Each structure stands twice: as C-alpha cells, then as structure tokens.
Amino acid sequence: xxxxxxxxxxxxxxxxxxxxxxxxxxxxxxxxxxxxxxxxxxxxxxxxxxxxxxxxxxxxxxxxxxxxxxxxxxxxxxxxxxxxxxxxxxxxxxxxxxxxxxxxxxxxxxxxxxxxxxxxxxxxxxxxxxxxxxxxxxxxxxxxxxxxxxxxxxxxxxxxxxxxxxxxxxxxxxxxxxxxxxxxxxxxxxxxxxxxxxxxxxxxxxxxxxxxxxxxxxxxxxxxxxxxxxxxxxxxxxxxxxxxxxxxxxxxxxxxxxxxxxxxxxxxxxxxxxxxxxxxxxxxxxxxxxxxxxxxxxxxxxxxxxxxxxxxxxxxxxxxxxxxxxxxxxxxxxxxxxxxxxxxxxxxxxxxxxxxxxxxxxxxxxxxxxxxxxxxxxxxxxxxxxxxxxxxxxxxxxxxxxxxxxxxxxxxxxxxxxxxxxxxxxxxxxxxxxxxxxxxxxxxxxxxxxxxxxxxxxxxxxxxxxxxxxxxxxxxxxxxxxxxxxxxxxxxxxxxxxxxxxxxxxxxxxxxxxxxxxxxxxxxxxxxxxxxxxxxxxxxxxxxxxxxxxxxxxxxxxxxxxxxxxxxxxxxxxxxxxxxxxxxxxxxxxxxxxx
Amino acid sequence: xxxxxxxxxxxxxxxxxxxxxxxxxxxxxxxxxxxxxxxxxxxxxxxxxxxxxxxxxxxxxxxxxxxxxxxxxxxxxxxxxxxxxxxxxxxxxxxxxxxxxxxxxxxxxxxxxxxxxxxxxxxxxxxxxxxxxxxxxxxxxxxxxxxxxxxxxxxxxxxxxxxxxxxxxxxxxxxxxxxxxxxxxxxxxxxxxxxxxxxxxxxxxxxxxxxxxxxxxxxxxxxxxxxxxxxxxxxxxxxxxxxxxxxxxxxxxxxxxxxxxxxxxxxxxxxxxxxxxxxxxxxxxxxxxxxxxxxxxxxxxxxxxxxxxxxxxxxxxxxxxxxxxxxxxxxxxxxxxxxxxxxxxxxxxxxxxxxxxxxxxxxxxxxxxxxxxx
Numbered sequence: 013x014x015x016x017x018x019x020x021x022x023x024x025x026x027x028x029x030x031x032x033x034x035x036x037x038x039x040x041x042x043x044x045x046x047x048x049x050x051x052x053x054x055x056x057x058x059x060x061x062x063x064x065x066x067x068x069x070x071x072x073x074x075x076x077x078x079x080x081x082x083x084x085x086x087x088x089x090x091x092x093x094x095x096x097x098x099x100x101x102x103x104x105x106x107x108x109x110x111x112x113x114x115x116x117x118x119x120x121x122x123x124x125x126x127x128x129x130x131x132x133x134x135x136x137x138x139x140x141x142x143x144x145x146x147x148x149x150x151x152x153x154x155x156x157x158x159x160x161x162x163x164x165x166x167x168x169x170x171x172x173x174x175x176x177x178x179x180x181x182x183x184x185x186x187x188x189x190x191x192x193x194x195x196x197x198x199x200x201x202x203x204x205x206x207x208x209x210x211x212x213x214x215x216x217x218x219x220x221x222x223x224x225x226x227x228x229x230x231x232x233x234x235x236x237x238x239x240x241x242x243x244x245x246x247x248x249x250x251x252x253x254x255x256x257x258x259x260x261x262x263x264x265x266x267x268x269x270x271x272x273x274x275x276x277x278x279x280x281x282x283x284x285x286x287x288x289x290x291x292x293x294x295x296x297x298x299x300x301x302x303x304x305x306x307x308x309x310x311x312x313x314x315x316x317x318x319x320x321x322x323x324x325x326x327x328x329x330x331x332x333x334x335x336x337x338x339x340x341x342x343x344x345x346x347x348x349x350x351x352x353x354x355x356x357x358x359x360x361x362x363x364x365x366x367x368x369x370x371x372x373x374x375x376x377x378x379x380x381x382x383x384x385x386x387x388x389x390x391x392x393x394x395x396x397x398x399x400x401x402x403x404x405x406x407x408x409x410x411x412x413x414x415x416x417x418x419x420x421x422x423x424x425x426x427x428x429x430x431x432x433x434x435x436x437x438x439x440x441x442x443x444x445x446x447x448x449x450x451x452x453x454x455x456x457x458x459x460x461x462x463x464x465x466x467x468x469x470x471x472x473x474x475x476x477x478x479x480x481x482x483x484x485x486x487x488x489x490x491x492x493x494x495x496x497x498x499x500x501x502x503x504x505x506x507x508x509x510x511x512x513x514x515x516x517x518x519x520x521x522x523x524x525x526x527x528x529x530x531x532x533x534x535x536x537x538x539x540x541x542x543x544x545x546x547x548x549x550x551x552x553x554x555x556x557x558x559x560x561x562x563x564x565x566x567x568x569x570x571x572x573x574x575x576x577x578x579x580x581x582x583x584x585x586x587x588x589x590x591x592x593x594x595x596x597x598x599x600x601x602x603x604x605x606x607x
Numbered sequence: 608x609x610x611x612x613x614x615x616x617x618x619x620x621x622x623x624x625x626x627x628x629x630x631x632x633x634x635x636x637x638x639x640x641x642x643x644x645x646x647x648x649x650x651x652x653x654x655x656x657x658x659x660x661x662x663x664x665x666x667x668x669x670x671x672x673x674x675x676x677x678x679x680x681x682x683x684x685x686x687x688x689x690x691x692x693x694x695x696x697x698x699x700x701x702x703x704x705x706x707x708x709x710x711x712x713x714x715x716x717x718x719x720x721x722x723x724x725x726x727x728x729x730x731x732x733x734x735x736x737x738x739x740x741x742x743x744x745x746x747x748x749x750x751x752x753x754x755x756x757x758x759x760x761x762x763x764x765x766x767x768x769x770x771x772x773x774x775x776x777x778x779x780x781x782x783x784x785x786x787x788x789x790x791x792x793x794x795x796x797x798x799x800x801x802x803x804x805x806x807x808x809x810x811x812x813x814x815x816x817x818x819x820x821x822x823x824x825x826x827x828x829x830x831x832x833x834x835x836x837x838x839x840x841x842x843x844x845x846x847x848x849x850x851x852x853x854x855x856x857x858x859x860x861x862x863x864x865x866x867x868x869x870x871x872x873x874x875x876x877x878x879x880x881x882x883x884x885x886x887x888x889x890x891x892x893x894x895x896x897x898x899x900x901x902x903x904x905x906x907x908x909x910x911x912x913x914x915x916x917x918x919x920x921x922x923x924x925x926x927x928x929x930x931x932x933x934x935x936x937x938x939x940x941x942x943x944x945x946x947x948x949x950x951x952x953x954x955x956x957x958x959x960x961x962x963x964x965x966x967x968x969x970x971x972x973x974x975x976x977x978x979x980x981x
Contacts, residue, residue, distance in 0.1 A: 037624045050631055057638035064645035071652060076659070166627045230642045238688065240712045316685060322709070380708070 040173055047177060048215040051163060052184040052222025055156040059188035059223070060230050062133055062152060069141035070309065083143065083301035083308060090142020091294025091347055094135040098348060099287035102131025107343065108146075108350040109154025111444040113182055114204055114451050122161050122175035129158035136348040139290075143308035145297045145338035149189045150350020153204075156185025156223075176212045179204045183216045184223035190352075191236045193224040195406035202399045203440065206452055236312065239319050239386055239411045244419070246377040249370075253419040256366045256384055257391050257426025263362045264355075264395025264427060265434040267336045271351070272442055274344035279446060286346065293342030300334050307334050311357045315389070318364040321382035325368040328381075332361035351439070355396040356389045363388015386411060387423045395427035398438040403428075465558050466551035468593035469572045469583035476501040477510065479529030483518045486528050490515065495586065497569040500528060505579040508532045508546055509571055548573045551582055555590050562587060657687035661696060673704035684713070691717060691724060698730045702737065710734040725754030729767045736774055744774060745783075765795055769804075776811040784812040792817075799825055799832070806838055815842035833863030840872060847978040849880045878971035884945060885979070895940035898948035901972055903932055905952040908969030912959035924955055953980060 036043050073086050098106050105128050116124045136151040160181025164174040179200040186196035197220045201213065278289050300307040306314045306327075314331065317323050323331075339354040367384025386407060394403040403424050408417060437445065444451045477486055477500045490498065490512060497511040510528050518524070518531055547565045549558055549572045562568060568587040574580040664679035680697035687693055694717045701710035714731040717724060732747035748771035756763040768791045775784040788808055795801050806821035819842045825835040840855035856873035863869055880886075882904065884897035906928045928951050937944065956976040965973060 033625060034621065037621060050628075050635075054631060054635055054638070057635060057642055060642045061638055061645065064642065064649055067649060068645065068652075076656070163627065163631065167624060230639070230646050234688070238716075240716065313685060317681070320681070320709075320712070322681060 040169060043167070043169070044173060044176065044215055045218065047160075047163065047167070048180055048218040049222050051156075051160045051177065051181050052187075052219035053226050054163075055159055055181050055184035055219070056188040056223030056226030057230070058133070058155060058159060059152045059185050060227055062137060062155065063148065063189065066137045066141050066148065069137060070143075073141055074143070074308075080302045083305055084295075084298035087143040087294040087298040087301065087308065088291060089294070090139055091144060091290040091342075091345075092288075094139045094142075094348055095290030095346065096287050098131065098135055098290070098346065102128060102135060104128040105131035105135055105154075105348055106346050107348065107443070108150035108352075108440070109152070109157075110150045110203065110350065110352075111440045111447075111449075111451065113154050113157040113178060114440060115444060115449050116157065116161065117175055117178050117204060118451055119449060121171045122164070122178045124154070124158035124161040124178070126158070126162045129155050129162065132158070132348065139348045140310060142294070143297060143301060144293060144347050144349055145307060145309065145311070145335060145342050145354060146347060146349020147310055147351060147353025147355075148349070149186060149352035151348060152185040152189035153182040153350075154185075156181035156183075156188075157204075160184075160219075176215070179212060180215045180219045184219040187220040187223045188227045190406070190410075191224070191227060191234075192406050192409040193220045195402050195409050196220045196223075198402040198405055199399060202402050203397065235410060235412065237316050237319055237410055239413065240382060242383045242386070242411070242413050242416045243379060244415070245379050248374075249378055250419060250422060252366065252370045252378060252384070253387055253423050254426055255370075256363055256388055257423035258430060259366055260359060260362050260388055260391030260423060261395045261427035261430030261434075263332065263336070263358060264392050264431050267340060267355075267358060267392075268396055268431070268435050268439050268442075270336065271340040271343055271439070272446070274340050275443070275446055278344050278346065289345045290342075290347045291345070293338075293345040293347045296341040297338045300338055304330065304334060306331055307338050310353045311335065312353070315357055315360045315385075318360045318385040319382045321364075321380040321385075323364060323381075325365065325372075328361050328364040328368060332358055332365060335361065351396065352393075355393045358396075359389035359392025360385040361388070362392060383416070383419075386416060387419050390420045391423040391427035394424040395431035396439055398428060398431060400424050400428045463555045463593055464551065465549050465553045465555060465572055465585055468555055468558075468589045469549075469551065469585040470589060471583050472499050472501075472581055477528060478502065479507050479532070480527045482525050482527055483515055483531070484524035486510065487515045487519060487524075495569050495584070497567065499571055499581055499584065500532065501581065506546075506571060506573060506581040509569070511567075546571065548578065549585060550575050555593055558585055558590055559587075562590075653686045657683045657690065657693060660686065661693055664696060664700065668700050668703065673700060676700045677704055677706070689720075691721065691727070695724075695726055695730060698727065698734075702730055702733045705737060707734045707738040711738075722750075723755040725751045725756045725763060725767070728754050729763070729770070732767070732770070741774065741778055745771065748774070765791070768794070772808050776808055781811070781813040784808065785814055788812055788814075799829070803834060803838060807841070810838075810841055810845055813845075815845040818842040819846075831862055833859045833861075833869065836862065837869045837872065840869070840876065844872070844876060844879075844974070849876055849883060852876045853880055875967065875971055875974070878967060879975050882968070882971050882975055884949065891940050891942070891945070892936075892938075894942075894945045895936060895948070898945045898952070899932060899936065900968075901975065902928055902948045902952045902955075904966075904968040904972035905955050905976065906932070908963075908965055908972060909955045909959055911965065911969065912963035924951070924958065927951055928955060949979065952976060956980070 036046060073090075074082065104112060104125070109132060112128075113124070116122055132151050132155050136148065140146065140148055157178045158181070160177040161174060164177040169177070182204055183196045183200035186199055187193040190196065197213075197216050200216050200220075205212070278292075281289065297307060304327075311331075314323075318328065335354060335358050339351060339358070342349065343351060364381045364385040366388065367379070367381030370378045370384070371380060389410075390403045390407040393406070394400045397403070404417065404420055407420055408414070435442075441451050473495075477489065477498055479500055479502055481489070481500075486498075496513075497509050500507040500510050507529070510532065514531055515528070518526065523530075547561060547567065547570060549561065549570050551572055552575075558570065562570060570585055571581055572583040572585055574582055660679045660683035664676045664683060667673075667676035667679060677697070677700045680693065680700050683693045684690075684697050694713055698710050698713045698717070701707075701713060711731065711734050714727050714734065717727045718731065721727070728747045729751035732744045732751055735741075735747060736744035748767055751767040752764055752771070768787060772784055772787045772791060775787060788805065792805055795805060802821050803825060806818040806825075809815070809818040809821070819839060822835050822838040822842060826832055826839065829835065836855045836859035840852045840859060843849075843852035843855060853873060853876040856869055856876050859869040860873055882897055882901050884894045884901065889897070906925065909925065909928075931948060931951060952972070953976055956973070957980075
C-alpha cells in the first residue's frame with residue numbers, strides 16, 4: 013500500500029497561493045506594486061482616523077459656549093503636555109514632518125521608526141486639537157511615510173526599495189489629508205524626491221489613488237473647501253491677481269524669515285529648556301485666541317468663510333498678521349504640526365484682503381474677495397513651500413474649477429519668483445539646515461539640471477589632427493596643446509578622439525611614423541574610432557550627464573557633437589570646463605585618469 | 608522601481624512575510640471599523656450642532672438680528688452642508704438682510720443640486736427681484752410655481768404666484784399680470800381678503816370688469832364692507848363710470864368712517880365728474896366751461912411735467928392753450944369751441960412726460976383724458 017499523500021496535495025488552491033506568496037516575497041518589484049496598494053489603503057485609514065480623532069478631541073476641549081479663559085488655558089496645557097512627550101519620548105516627531113521625511117529618504121536609508129509614527133500621531137492630534145496654530149498635512153506625510161518605512165523594513169526590502177516606499181506613503185497621506193490625490197503625487201515628487209521624473213511615479217500614483225478612495229469610502233465626496241464658481245468679471249482683473257502674487261510672495265517671505273529667525277533663537281536656548289519651549293507657542297496662540305478665536309487651530313472653517321466672501325476687511329488683515337505670528341512662534345518653539353495648512357490660511361487672508369480692497373475700489377470690474385482668497389492660498393503656498401506646480405494643481409483639485417487656473421498661475425509664479433529672490437533657501441531645506449542636516453532641495457536639483465553642456469564647452473583647436481597625421485607629428489603637435497585628448501578630423505567630419513597616452517605608448521613601441529588612424533583602428537570594440545560608437549555629448553545635455561559620462565569612461569575630455577549628425581563636431585568639453593561652469597575654478601587639477 | 612530589483616537584500620522569512628501581511632490586513636480592518644465609528648460620531652455631532660445653530664438662527668431672524676442670524680445659519684450650513692433646510696434658511700436670512708449676492712450664491716448651489724427645489728427658486732426670485740433683475744426674477748417665480756414643494760405645496764405655489772403678480776403689478780405689465788391672475792383666481796383660497804386682493808390686482812391688470820364681479824359679490828355678501836365698496840369705486844373709475852364710482856366711494860367713506868384713502872378717491876372722482884364735459888344732459892355753456900377747466904388743468908399739469916426746459920412742441924401748443932383760455936367765454940358756445948378745447952387738452956396731455964408731480968385737478972384731468980383718448 014502506498015503512503016497517504018501530504019495534506020497540501022489535496023488543496024491545489026492553497027498550493028497556488030503559497031506559490032504566489034513565495035514568488036511575491038522574492039520578486040521585489042512586484043512586491044512594491046502590491047505594497048503601494050496596501051500602504052495606500054492603510055495610510056489612508058490612519059490619516060482619516062488622525063483627522064477624525066483630532067476633530068473629536070477639539071470638540072471635547074472647546075465645547076460650545078466656552079469662555080475666553082479656556083482659549084488661553086487649553087493650548088498652553090496642550091503644548092506643555094505634548095512638549096514634554098516630544099522631548100522625552102518622541103524627539104523625531106517635533107515640527108512639520110516634511111523635512112524629517114526628506115531626511116529619512118536622503119540620509120537615513122528611508123528609516124522612520126514606528127515610535128516616531130506613534131508619537132507623531134498622538135502628539136500632533138493633541139496639539140492641533142488644543143488649538144496650536146499649525147497644520148495636519150505635514151505630520152500626516154511623516155506618519156504615512158513612517159508606516160511605509162516600517163512595513164518595507166519588516167518585509168525585508170532592500171534599502172533602495174525602503175527609500176522608494178517612503179514617498180509612496182507620504183503621497184498616500186497627503187491625498188487623504190487634503191483630498192487632493194494629484195497634488196499629493198506631485199508634492200511627493202516635487203518636494204520630497206525633488207525629481208518630477210522619479211522612477212517611483214507609478215507606485216506613488218497607485219498609493220495616492222488608493223488612499224483617496226479610502227477617504228471617499230469613509231467620509232464621502234466632500235471637498236475640503238466649498239467654493240462658489242469663479243467668474244472673471246473683467247480682463248483687468250488679471251492685474252489685480254498680479255498684485256496679489258506680489259503681496260502673497262512678500263507675505264510668504266515675511267512668514268518664512270520670521271519662522272526661521274524665531275526657530276534659530278529657540279534652538280540657541282539651553283537644551284534643558286527644550287521640553288518647555290512649546291509652551292511659548294501655546295501661550296502666544298492662547299493670548300491671541302482670547303480676543304480672536306479664529307487664530308486657534310488649523311483654521312479651515314475661517315478659510316471657508318473667506319472663500320464665501322463672508323469676512324470683514326479688518327478681520328482679514330488682523331487674521332493674516334496674527335496667523336503669521338502665531339504659526340511662526342508655534343512652529344519655532346517646537347510644537348508638533350505643519351506649515352502646510354497655515355500657508356493656505358495665511359494665503360486666503362491675504363487674498364481676501366487684496367480682493368476686498370480691489371472690490372471696494374472697483375466694484376464693477378472685480379469679483380468678490382472669495383475668488384482672490386482662493387488664488388491667494390495658492391500664491392502663499394507657492395511662496396512658502398516653493399512647489400509651484402503642486403500649488404496650482406492643489407487649488408485646482410480643491411475647487412474643481414478649471415476657470416481659476418489662469419489667475420492662479422499668474423499669482424503663483426509671481427509669488428514663487430519673489431520668494432526665490434528674497435529667500436535663498438526653500439523653507440524645508442532651511443529648517444533641515446538649522447538641525448545640521450543638508451538636504452538636496454528639488455529647486456537646487458532642477459537648477460543644476462538646467463546647466464547645459466553648451467554653456468561650458470569650448471571650440472576645438474584648429475588645425476586639428478587628421479587620420480594621416482603620424483604619431484610623431486601628433487605628439488609634437490600635442491606638446492603645446494593643453495588637453496589630454498584631441499579630435500581627429502577627416503575633413504569636416506569627426507573621425508575619433510586620440511588620447512595622449514595612446515600616442516606615448518605607440519612612440520615607446522617605435523611606431524612614430526605610423527598614421528594615427530591605425531591606432532584608432534586597433535582599439536577594442538567598445539572604443540573604436542567610429543564616431544557613432546565614440547563616447548560623446550550633445551550641446552543640450554546637462555553637465556550632470558557630462559560628469560557621469562566622463563566618470564564612466566574614465567576620460568576628462570569628451571567631444572560635443574550635433575544631434576543631427578554625430579560626425580559634426582560642435583565643440584569639446586573638459587572636466588575643468590564643467591567645474592568652471594559650477595563655479596569651481598582651479599589652476600591645476602589632479603592628473604587625468606587613463607584607461 | 609527599476610533600480611530596486613538589483614539591490615542586495617535579505618527577504619523576510621515566509622512566516623514573517625505572511626505574518627506581516629496578516630498584521631497589515633488586520634490593522635486595515637480594525638482601522639476601517641474605527642474610522643467608520645468616528646465618522647458616524649462626527650456626522651451625528653455635526654447634525655446636532657447644525658440643529659442647534661439653525662434654531663438659534665431662526666430665533667435671531669424672528670428678532671430681526673439679521674447679521675447674527677446669518678452668522679449662525681452659515682455655521683449650520685457648514686456643519687451639515689447637504690441639508691436643504693439649512694441652505695434655504697440661510698438664503699432666506701440673506702434675502703431678508705438684503706444681501707442679494709450672497710443669497711444668490713447659496714441658492715445657486717442649492718439649485719444646482721436640485722433644480723426643482725421650488726422653495727429655493729422662490730427665494731432666488733426674491734433675491735433677483737431685490738437686485739432689480741425683474742426678468743430673471745419672473746423666470747424663477749415660474750420655476751417656483753411649477754417646481755416641487757414639500758409639505759404645504761399648494762400654499763407655497765399660491766404664495767409664489769401672489770409674489771409674482773405683485774412684482775408684475777409693480778412693473779406695470781398688465782398683459783403678463785392678467786395672464787398670471789387668471790389661474791390664481793381659480794387656485795387661490797376663497798376667503799374675502801384673498802378675493803379682494805385678487806380683485807385689486809385685476810384693476811392693476813386693466814381688467815376692471817372682473818374686479819367689479821368680485822367686489823360686487825363681496826358687497827352683496829356683506830353690505831357693510833367699506834373696502835369692497837372702495838374697490839368697486841376704483842374699478843368703476845377705471846371703466847369711466849364716474850358717477851357710479853363716486854357713489855361707491857361715498858358709501859365706502861360712510862361705512863369706513865375715517866377712511867382717508869377712500870375720501871381722497873371720492874374727492875378725485877368728484878373732480879373728474881365736475882371736469883367731464885361729455886356727460887349727458889349738460890347744456891352748451893356748461894360743456895364749454897368744463898372744457899375750459901379741463902384745458903386749464905391739463906396746461907398746468909403739462910407745465911409741471913415738461914419741466915423748466917423748452918419742449919419742441921411747447922410754444923405753439925401751450926401758447927394756443929393759453930390764448931384759448933385768455934379769450935372770454937362766448938355767451939352761446941358752439942360744439943366746435945368745446946371740441947377745440949378738448950382737442951388742445953388731449954394734444955397737450957399726450958406731450959407730457961410722466962411720472963411727474965400732479966395737483967388733484969391735474970390728476971383728475973389725466974384720468975379723464977385717459978378715458979377720452981381710448
């Protein structure tokens with residue numbers, strides 16, 4: 013009699029499942045896609061819980077008909093309690109969460125601890141509910157990114173993959189926190205990764221969409237702000253939107269500079285006071301809240317009122333100024349919370365102010381202040397966070413109104429430009445620098461990417477070497493040439509590049525009468541004289557690519573050829589040229605590397 | 608993910624791998640339950656808060672504290688945005704406060720969601736009428752009349768139609784007004800007050816015969832209804848039956864006691880009667896005297912109406928009128944002289960540019976010439 017079969021053979025479905033799990037476990041790219049969906053769903057639910065819990069806590073702390081003293085006591089106590097917990101147990105959960113996420117991506121191999129996630133969730137929730145004038149989106153990003161990091165590490169993903177999953181979690185969190193899935197994708201790429209063409213795009217889109225669906229499943233199809241339809245009353249209104257861009261940009265710079273200066277001041281205080289510092293923020297916002305309760309908390313109900321055009325001009329001005337002060341003090345003193353939401357609040361107040369004044373002066377030719385408040389939100393965000401594309405798309409997603417796009421773009425770009433001019437470092441980069449961390453900002457990466465080979469290349473020396481030139485003649489010619497390699501020209505066409513060491517080796521072999529064309533023909537397949545196979549650059553290539561190519565080929569000179577005809581030599585670019593273009597000038601460098 | 612595949616890694620053990628996923632899915636299920644619970648609590652809290660704010664807002668509205676009422680109702684709408692009751696209450700408060708633009712914005716949102724919401728259409732019509740956009744207001748009154756009403760649909764429709772006819776009466780559009788009044792006459796309740804209101808609107812619509820029918824019925828049922836007699840007088844006055852009109856107005860004054868409007872109408876009616884040269888049984892001298900009085904009253908009204916600047920046709924016509932009045936009355940005037948005065952008066956009357964201030968005699972002349980011109 014044969015022995016009975018193992019139990020698994022009777023369950024082909026289970027066997028298939030085990031096989032699939034095993035395959036998934038071993039194939040990281042497939043696992044990443046599955047994880048994007050899972051992280052999207054999990055982060056979406058966590059962020060929804062974060063928002064709802066904060067709301068419930070706030071309702072408990074501020075019951076209807078509460079006295080003015082409560083508005084002073086609650087944020088003060090809230091900041092005291094959370095300040096202690098942040099200092100004692102969750103030091104990495106302070107502040108916004110966006111620079112911390114970037115630090116994790118670029119410096120800590122995508123590592124964010126579960127303890128930080130828990131700390132961020134509860135400290136932020138308590139802090140925001142108590143009325144601290146900060147936002148929930150930045151913390152949500154860190155919570156989402158942290159969860160993605162924890163899960164990826166637990167599943168034993170490679171460091172590269174863990175790093176890749178961090179922005180995936182961040183995007184999912186932002187999509188749920190702000191109800192803007194496209195802006196969340198852009199923010200992750202533009203701000204966190206600093207690269208709109210990052211290879212994680214697919215995963216980020218998947219997680220953002222999943223998280224957004226979860227949000228809709230639980231909370232329904234409610235936009236964050238309800239905005240009435242926008243109409244351009246008169247083409248001259250674009251001029252007012254330009255003015256709004258200027259005011260928004262200046263307001264953004266004022267806010268960023270104040271926040272950074274205050275934070276520097278708080279950081280310079282003795283370490284032993286660190287746990288108590290957040291109370292300064294709570295006390296400041298509490299004192300303001302006694303007289304103007306609208307300053308407390310994230311302030312989205314007030315934003316909604318401004319968008320509906322339902323706020324007096326003097327209140328708008330007062331709120332814009334006080335919110336700048338309150339947020340700067342709250343953040344700088346080390347409370348947990350972000351600047352994402354306050355940026356929108358400040359922008360709405362600035363926009364409402366500009367719109368109210370314009371409507372007062374030109375009632376027939378301008379829309380109500382609501383439309384300006386909306387555009388102001390985008391302008392302030394573009395000026396403070398410095399992600400203009402995210403800003404435009406985010407406001408578009410918030411309003412679901414296409415007609416707002418043009419004035420939005422005008423104001424945003426003006427605000428962005430002003431902010432760039434008056435504040436050299438973007439805020440998240442500057443905040444990280446204050447902590448001694450030097451992050452690569454998207455802006456710098458893009459600026460660096462804009463430097464092209466055309467701006468650094470030099471024209472080839474004339475007359476050039478020809479294929480018939482002998483080794484001896486070439487060496488004699490090269491004696492007064494400053495480079496280590498030279499183009500060999502066949503008439504007007506590039507034949508190849510000959511290097512000094514090749515000529516010197518031929519000379520030692522006694523081949524001084526041989527034409528250099530022979531040397532080029534003797535090269536191994538990968539280094540043939542054929543111009544098409546020759547390592548080269550085009551004028552529109554970036555200098556980063558030039559450096560990469562020089563490094564890969566071990567050469568310090570590369571020919572620059574036309575895209576239309578690779579045999580047409582346009583110029584030469586050397587390592588010195590590249591360094592000079594980056595502002596690194598030197599009289600003499602280390603000897604060039606030879607193959 | 609292209610770069611990741613090549614990176615060295617030590618995958619989690621199968622047990623750990625499955626365990627992690629099991630943990631994640633458990634967390635997802637738990638969080639979903641928690642979120643649903645929290646969301647329900649949030650919605651319940653919002654509903655309760657919205658109800659409280661609505662109650663406060665309506666109380667403030669009743670007290671006439673409109674800014675505070677608007678404030679509360681706005682908060683109520685924010686707390687429970689999709690609730691049409693709150694949206695309509697807010698819109699009503701905004702309309703009452705005269706904040707037409709804001710009311711329109713709220714109602715546009717509501718009507719986008721439910722284009723057949725008759726009550727919202729009625730509020731929108733009020734806002735538009737308040738803003739002076741009569742054409743759009745009429746359109747929204749029609750949407751209100753033919754839209755969907757909740758409880759008390761009939762009352763709402765009639766209210767909307769009454770408001771519409773009031774608007775049409777104020778814009779002096781008799782044909783439109785009459786077109787709306789005819790269905791209203793059959794739909795409206797049959798209490799005396801409503802019937803009298805409709806009858807007066809028939810007068811405004813230029814259908815005095817229908818008004819006489821209603822008022823006649825009213826006074827037949829109640830012989831002491833002064834208002835009914837005044838209405839009858841008004842309708843007869845419009846028909847040119849001045850004698851009957853005066854009789855009804857006199858009855859109204861008698862029954863109404865200190866009824867000043869009826870007294871004023873009686874005085875006007877008496878003046879018209881005294882000015883009318885076309886009444887039967889008048890001798891040529893009396894006819895001529897009345898035609899001169901009519902011409903004098905018309906000239907006075909004309910001068911009041913045309914203002915200080917010279918009218919292109921003023922010198923010859925006014926001069927002719929003045930010359931005719933300056934001539935002594937002939938001892939035995941002919942019919943031609945009477946006709947000449949009436950013709951001059953009518954031509955001058957046609958040149959007036961109303962509205963302009965009128966003396967009681969000018970008003971009487973205006974009324975009389977209106978009938979003579981028909």
